[in-house]
Amino acid sequence: MFDFRYFTPTKVIFGKDTELQAAKLIREFGGNKVLIHYGGGSVIRSGLMKRVTDVLDDAGIEYVMLGGAVPNPRLGLVYEGIELCKKEKVDFLLAVGGGSAIDSAKAIGYGVANEGDVWDFYDYKRKAEACLPLGVILTIAATGSEMSDSSVITKEEGLVKRGYSSDFGRAKFAIMKPELTMTLPDYQTACGCADIMMHTMERYFTNGGNMELTDAIAEGLLRTVMKNALILVKEPKNYDARAEVMWAGSLSHNGLTGCGNDGGDWMTHKLEHELGGLYDVAHGAGLTAVWGSWARYVYKDCLPRFKRFAVNVMNVSASGTDEEIALTGIEAMEAFYRKIKMPTNLKELGVDATDEDLVEMAHKCAVGVSGSMGSARLLYEEDMLAIYRMSRG
């Protein structure tokens, strides 16, 4: 196994009525003037925003509001948020929403706390040295951004989607109330489950390191999410299933499921990022649409892990050759995706890409990873193109 760092300072407040603790938590972390950042109007229509602003009003905490964070959140709104924070002398960010609002808030936080263009960080030109303190009220279990160090922003010009990771961006607190996710459309719930699982799978399919305890946690997490994702297909208001998925979402991306390995593979995410940038598809669905093709392309180079995955996660019988067991595991995962109505190729995703589109995505993807990336198998631009072509359906 490899050496590792583990740092998850986010204070998690999990359960019923937890949004009512927002003001107390903001004060605890030194906030006096807050930017409340959110996405669409659902957090307002649901009454959540009023409950939050009521507790801020009662505590005498001032705030300004900025909505409009969209899936694959845009750089333009980040710039707008930075200006607003500077103008209003905001000293604390409160993201109310899912990964889009949180990622957008993190980018705003970097932009306020550092000189120069915030896009520099996402464009790998320099590193942030600070971030405005951030709190989260989570309404979608998916990206794990509430406990992770990462955020993903899309630049409108050229639809360039890039991620940036820094401990400075980790939230000070995360309020998690499973009921808030009960009214999500089924498709979005399933996308969230797919995304949650992929954060652990990216860390799991590696050729370097690996730690038994990390594997045991990863496998237990994947089995738990699968079981509860299937429950939520039929019972979207099942509290316990919502809670299991929500907590799994945080643990899956806070670093816990990668301790001791080489950092993970992450190529499925990178392949999806270009899809998401170009077609604006839901992130989770984009992931499942390319994963099977990626897995078939790389599994022979990472056979022990794919075999272990098949047996310990997908409950595949350990008979046959290692390759047969591994392939059966990949097929079982795709069958699970279909059960929760997630696509297993681009066609099912609703993307009718020309070969020119695939060539362009492979090129942008290769540039985005500085030429090559992957631990299960190191992939170059030609490999990325081959996987995109396999995934057309």
Next chain:
Amino acid sequence: MFDFRYFTPTKVIFGKDTELQAAKLIREFGGNKVLIHYGGGSVIRSGLMKRVTDVLDDAGIEYVMLGGAVPNPRLGLVYEGIELCKKEKVDFLLAVGGGSAIDSAKAIGYGVANEGDVWDFYDYKRKAEACLPLGVILTIAATGSEMSDSSVITKEEGLVKRGYSSDFGRAKFAIMKPELTMTLPDYQTACGCADIMMHTMERYFTNGGNMELTDAIAEGLLRTVMKNALILVKEPKNYDARAEVMWAGSLSHNGLTGCGNDGGDWMTHKLEHELGGLYDVAHGAGLTAVWGSWARYVYKDCLPRFKRFAVNVMNVSASGTDEEIALTGIEAMEAFYRKIKMPTNLKELGVDATDEDLVEMAHKCAVGVSGSMGSARLLYEEDMLAIYRMSRG
């Protein structure tokens, strides 16, 4: 499942040569004048202390030293540490050692940062409102104190052993270098594994809450520690086994394995605390000496959990009545304890207690928990006495 808080801010630096990062980490968390607190001379004889003080010297960080923290660390040394810190204007604590040094350092930290007698906190009279910042270089995998909020101190007068838990006492950083544990006596390694497992088992055997994801993590952790504890019986210098056990020690007591339940049972720990106070036995061995008796006394009142434990952790075949399966699981755990040479009763522990001793311990134990405690089964003084009597062997 129940609502929960999860807060593990400790920055973990895990792996080879990590002690060389001590100065950088102390600076990162604002330390300028350090009290290095340790136990016996082994950390000096091994050369560890010199490597640590060398990096502090190189960084220009001043320090004073205080050794002498013993297993079941004493209040007298805590008072001495508090005086030393005040006199030397210490602003950061560095514990180099295992649970004894860390717990003692936490108590010193509370004593320096709060007015009045530090024993008040351990005597449940009032709550700490701060703690001097603390870093840890861990040399024994056992108590999990490096990431936990708890510390246990023994008052010499009457040998009263009490624990105090507060987020203020959580370490700012924990340096974990598995090699440092390779030279431990086999008995101490086994005691550590027993203690690590018990921190999760205390959280697992409950009648309230329970969360599938938490259970999956707990069960995976217990299986991992058992497997690697058996490896260490034969190969005490196996790096990977040392690392698995060390990381499990932190995760087992940082809160992760209790999310969603009612807080846990903790009576095995409370029963052992009186043993440890009176006879000064090794904590891990004291735990295994009473666990089987506790389990047999309570399992019918917590049957679903004991059955699940038998099947998912102890690999017991799920045939027979629930009671039979549960009992077989308890026996399998005792058989494991014997394999790692841990006692399963007081006689094997080397404690030849009179019935008067047991009566005294049961009384002190009941007073310590304000009359009654336990989730698997609520225990009163008479129950505690019955368990002590069962455990005589």
